[in-house]
Amino acid sequence: MSESICRWGFLGTAAISRKVWKAVRVSGNGRVAAVASRSEPRAQAYIDQCSAEVPQIEPVTAVGSYQALLENDDIDAVYIPLPTGLRKEWVIAAAKAGKHVLCEKPAAVHSDDAKAMIDACNDAGVQFMDGVMFDHSARMNEIQRLLRDESPIGQLRRIHSHFSFAGDESFQKSNIRTDAKLEPHGSLGDLGWYCIRFTLRALNLQMPTHVSGQTLTGLRGSESESEVPGEFVGEMRFADGLSASFYCSFLSANQQTATISGQDGYLTVDDFVLPLYSGESQWATHHHELAVDNCRWNFSRHTRGASVPEFASGESNSQEVNMVRTMAQIALSGKTDPMYPELTIKTQQILDACRRSDAKGGQLVAV
Numbered sequence: 001m002s003e004s005i006c007r008w009g010f011l012g013t014a015a016i017s018r019k020v021w022k023a024v025r026v027s028g029n030g031r032v033a034a035v036a037s038r039s040e041p042r043a044q045a046y047i048d049q050c051s052a053e054v055p056q057i058e059p060v061t062a063v064g065s066y067q068a069l070l071e072n073d074d075i076d077a078v079y080i081p082l083p084t085g086l087r088k089e090w091v092i093a094a095a096k097a098g099k100h101v102l103c104e105k106p107a108a109v110h111s112d113d114a115k116a117m118i119d120a121c122n123d124a125g126v127q128f129m130d131g132v133m134f135d136h137s138a139r140m141n142e143i144q145r146l147l148r149d150e151s152p153i154g155q156l157r158r159i160h161s162h163f164s165f166a167g168d169e170s171f172q173k174s175n176i177r178t179d180a181k182l183e184p185h186g187s188l189g190d191l192g193w194y195c196i197r198f199t200l201r202a203l204n205l206q207m208p209t210h211v212s213g214q215t216l217t218g219l220r221g222s223e224s225e226s227e228v229p230g231e232f233v234g235e236m237r238f239a240d241g242l243s244a245s246f247y248c249s250f251l252s253a254n255q256q257t258a259t260i261s262g263q264d265g266y267l268t269v270d271d272f273v274l275p276l277y278s279g280e281s282q283w284a285t286h287h288h289e290l291a292v293d294n295c296r297w298n299f300s301r302h303t304r305g306a307s308v309p310e311f312a313s314g315e316s317n318s319q320e321v322n323m324v325r326t327m328a329q330i331a332l333s334g335k336t337d338p339m340y341p342e343l344t345i346k347t348q349q350i351l352d353a354c355r356r357s358d359a360k361g362g363q364l365v366a367v
């Protein structure tokens with residue numbers, strides 16, 4: 001391995017990998033060394049387009065198969081944004097080839113698969129990390145710390161998160177997200193994964209004991225064998241009466257909101273997944289007061305905004321740049337961090353339980 005620069009290989013030419021291409025360039029400790037596609041000309045076209053906007057520090061090689069990239073000894077870490085249905089095979093192959101693995105979310109079709117992927121990484125002594133960018137945001141870290149150490153809203157009782165966007169007709173017919181073979185969990189995997197992860201982070205990784213979930217609307221892409229959850233609602237029950245719910249949808253307008261409610265107040269985040277475009281990542285705490293005096297009932301607003309300096313995307317302190325920088329640091333040091341696989345497995349187990357519940361008409365099931 002070269003001493004201070006992690007050499008990245010990308011599998012596929014996914015839309016999201018263009019953002020990650022830039023993140024690697026901005027990270028300061030990595031470079032994209034090769035991009036593999038099922039079609040070499042497509043890999044080359046992708047490299048040309050990305051390089052025109054964000055050149056890497058050295059030329060990038062186009063490769064005509066994923067396996068050929070994994071066989072390249074000059075790659076330290078791979079980024080795998082292939083559709084979820086294909087990931088297990090390629091994550092295990094990457095680990096066996098000795099590459100550190102940054103794997104897109106939702107990690108797998110089932111938690112047994114996620115476990116097999118992580119076991120393969122552990123056996124090979126390489127890092128497994130999923131692609132949740134907000135895990136690397138200073139705001140998420142600060143909110144988790146605040147709730148754990150200071151609890152400005154008192155004892156927690158309830159969390160609700162909502163992640164949605166409205167996919168048009170072409171999205172519903174031909175995006176990978178509505179094809180059951182490629183993205184079997186539909187909106188639950190694509191968006192609900194983040195709601196579950198946010199809940200876990202806010203609760204310092206505490207697991208629910210029981211979960212329920214229901215598909216409200218199914219969607220079926222034109223090539224798909226069956227429907228996937230297009231709109232999904234989930235509920236999680238924890239010890240001591242604490243509970244959480246989430247709603248995720250490909251049918252409602254852009255919304256990425258989270259509310260954490262406690263005995264003394266509540267905390268809100270308007271943009272918990274992809275920060276709204278700004279140089280600050282914000283949240284707010286609320287302690288509204290109801291003053292009753294005979295005929296006068298005044299509910300008064302007490303809101304305090306807070307923020308951390310953090311660009312929404314594309315800058316040195318942005319969450320996706322932190323993600324690839326952290327992954328490269330791990331690859332360069334060889335010292336793996338078990339927290340990332342733990343986050344993945346816990347999220348996947350809750351997702352699995354949501355699907356089990358859905359199959360039983362929304363019954364509460366043990367996690």
Ligand SMILES: NC(=O)C1=CN([C@@H]2O[C@H](COP(=O)(O)OP(=O)(O)OC[C@H]3O[C@@H](n4cnc5c(N)ncnc54)[C@H](OP(=O)(O)O)[C@@H]3O)[C@@H](O)[C@H]2O)C=CC1
Pocket residue numbers: 011012013014015016017036037038039042043081082083084086104105106131132133176182189190
């Ligand atoms: N962490 C994050 O912020 C984000 C994560 N994601 C996740 O990343 C994954 C990819 O999403 P997105 O970028 O929209 O995906 P795209 O549809 O843009 O790309 C998927 C890529 O997978 C490769 N591929 C291999 N086999 C197939 C196949 N049978 N059908 C389709 N593509 C195939 C293709 O590369 P090629 O043909 O070159 O081999 C293709 O470019 C999703 O699971 C999604 O949830 C997405 C957006 C943001």
Ligand SMILES: O=C1CO[C@H](CO)[C@@H](O)[C@@H]1O
Pocket residue numbers: 165190273
């Ligand atoms: O992970 C993701 C982040 O947000 C997108 C929507 O805005 C998702 O579709 C995507 O897969």
